[in-house]
Every structure is written in structure tokens, then in C-alpha cells.
Amino acid sequence: MKLLRYGQPGSEKPGLVDDRGTVRDLSGAISDLDGSALSDKAIERLRQIDPATLPAVTPDRVGPCVGRVGKFICVGLNYIDHARETGKEPPAEPILFMKATSAIVGPNDDIEIPRSSNKADWEVELGVVIGKRAKYVETSDALSHVAGYCVVNDVSERAFQSERGGQWTKGKSHDTFGPLGPWLVTRDEVTNPQALELWLDVDGVRQQTGATSNMIFDVAFLVSYISQFMTLEPGDVIATGTPPGVGMGIKPAPVFLKPGQTIALGISGLGCQKSRTVEARN
Known part of the structure; x- marks a missing residue:
């Protein structure tokens, strides 16, 4: 469904x-x-x-596909080519960080560029929505704890993320930095979460193209791994990392978002998002 x-x-x-x-x-x-x-x-x-x-x-607006999200957990550098475009080596274990749930918005809502921002960036990601409590689960049983999947744009402000004390959460949590949806596609309709295509365009120009088959750590491993450190509850969302093509990785010079741009992104079978960037509101 x-x-x-x-x-x-x-x-x-x-x-x-x-x-x-x-x-x-x-x-x-x-x-x-x-x-x-x-x-x-x-x-x-x-x-x-x-x-x-x-x-x-006939909806006048589509909201985030999950309500009252308890935890918004993100995985960093989970595609080898993305890790290398950022100048880092692929991690030996998953890199985990939290994104504030106040960042969550609908899939077509405006995305704010924060005050003093000059390095706002895009990241298309596969979102995993937890349906059953998971604590110390085995990899072999991990997917049974998943309710379904969705599209996530893990919008980031790179200067806040890396140049303001090394706290990734700072660069990931501005209001509107977490579009979810349009749909939550139930687990039975996604027979293999490692066989999905991802893409993202900025102003009609393709920036990201990837496949979940290229994840370093697959969905089942991530659910199991995260459950060793915290209990996953129904409604929690895991953003599983982004493929290469982010703005900070563009050569010879990085390219970042500014107000007035259009971001479109999608994942095969999970739908598409389309947002406009605007100046941050009060």
C-alpha cells in the first residue's frame, strides 16, 4: 500500500x-x-x-508521510563514492547522528535557507520507517521490524555541520530540512530495499544518480546495528545515506543552494518530491 x-x-x-x-x-x-x-x-x-x-x-497539500516521529536517525557516508567526494574514507562502522524532528515537513513544502547560510546542500536518501519495537535485533530478523519506506531529502548546511564545532546535528536540523514522502510504501511492496534507484535534480539539472545496491551497510544491517545502541520504536525514521552528487562534492568548486531554486528528487516505486528554496522565516 x-x-x-x-x-x-x-x-x-x-x-x-x-x-x-x-x-x-x-x-x-x-x-x-x-x-x-x-x-x-x-x-x-x-x-x-x-x-x-x-x-x-483531492489534497491541497501532502504532509510528511509519518506523524509524530519519535526519532529521526541518519546514517552518514553510507555510499563509497559519496564518502570519497567529501574527502573521507568509507567508514568501518555506520556513522550515526540525529536530525531534529522539528525539521520534518511535507515532500513539496518550501525548504528554508537559514540565516547566515552559504553552504546549504541536498541529499536524496532512502527512508526506513519502523513498525515494530526493535532492541538488539539480529540482521536476519531486522526487516520484520520495518513498516515501510519513503523518500527523504536530508537537507544540510555544510558550514554549520563541519565548521561550527563539528556537530553534524547543527547542520542537519534547521526547520524544513527533513522532507518526508510523498508516501510510506509498505514493506510488502518493496521486496528488496537494496534494488532501488535514487535521483535528484536542482533547477532541472541532474545532480545525483544512485542505487541502494551501492550502500556500504544495507538496510537490514543498519536496523540491527542501530538497535544495539538505542531502542527503535514504531514511527521512528532512519535516513540511510546519500549517493554521490551533493553540492559540496562538485568540482572544481562546490555549488550550494540559494533562495528561489527548485529541488526535485525521487526513488523508484516510492514517489517524488518537489520543493522550492526560500529565505528563512521568523
Whole structure:
């Protein structure tokens, strides 16, 4: 299933996309698409509903595909070519950092360029949405704890990230730096999360092209690994790293975002995002 949330910020309703691409209202079945609705049993109940019996809607806005995210966990340098374009060696173990949940916005919402920013950058990533509590899980069982997958743009401010005390979270957490969606695609529709194509354009120019098959650490390993350090709860989101082609890696000189640009990105089977960059609001 393709599940989503639609409506104005703070008032989103749950929905699904039927086989014809029509959005159907799920608010009569669940209150929101959050951790409480992401267990295997809960998703199976939704699957038993005939979409034709649900009201068809025309959303004025698509919101982030997961509500009330508890943890937004990111994996750094998880593609060899991306690690090398940043001047770093591929890591021996996953690099983990947190992105503030206040950064989460819808897939087509504006992306703010922060005040004093001069190195805002883009990163298309596969998002993994947890559906079942995971603590000390084995790699062989890790994917059973996944509810589904989504597109993530791990927007970054490189100067804040690397030149302001070495705290990656500083450069990753500005408001609007975490577009999620458009859909949460349930696990059964993604038979192999390591066989997905990723892409990202800035102002119509292709900047990133990649494949999840090139991850250094695959999804199952990441879920298991992270669960050794913290308990993953339903509704938590893991951004699994970006392929090469980010602005900081462009030669001979890096290229960064400025207000008034368009960023489009997508992952095969998971949908596309399209955002405009704007000056930061108060």
C-alpha cells in the first residue's frame, strides 16, 4: 500500500493511494499515520479495506508521510563514492547522528535557507520507517521490524555541520530540512530495499544518480546495528545515506543552494518530491 498524510500542517489526515492514483481518506479507520498505525496487524487491517468504499479526496497539500516521529536517525557516508567526494574514507562502522524532528515537513513544502547560510546542500536518501519495537535485533530478523519506506531529502548546511564545532546535528536540523514522502510504501511492496534507484535534480539539472545496491551497510544491517545502541520504536525514521552528487562534492568548486531554486528528487516505486528554496522565516 501507498499510505500518506494530507492537509495543512498540524491538521493532516491519513490516506491511501488506490490503484488508479486516487487519494482515499482513511480517517474513519485510523486517527493518524503514526507509530500506533504501523504494526503488521494494523497495516493488515488497512489492507482489508476496499479503497472504493473510502471517500475520494483531492489534497491541497501532502504532509510528511509519518506523524509524530519519535526519532529521526541518519546514517552518514553510507555510499563509497559519496564518502570519497567529501574527502573521507568509507567508514568501518555506520556513522550515526540525529536530525531534529522539528525539521520534518511535507515532500513539496518550501525548504528554508537559514540565516547566515552559504553552504546549504541536498541529499536524496532512502527512508526506513519502523513498525515494530526493535532492541538488539539480529540482521536476519531486522526487516520484520520495518513498516515501510519513503523518500527523504536530508537537507544540510555544510558550514554549520563541519565548521561550527563539528556537530553534524547543527547542520542537519534547521526547520524544513527533513522532507518526508510523498508516501510510506509498505514493506510488502518493496521486496528488496537494496534494488532501488535514487535521483535528484536542482533547477532541472541532474545532480545525483544512485542505487541502494551501492550502500556500504544495507538496510537490514543498519536496523540491527542501530538497535544495539538505542531502542527503535514504531514511527521512528532512519535516513540511510546519500549517493554521490551533493553540492559540496562538485568540482572544481562546490555549488550550494540559494533562495528561489527548485529541488526535485525521487526513488523508484516510492514517489517524488518537489520543493522550492526560500529565505528563512521568523
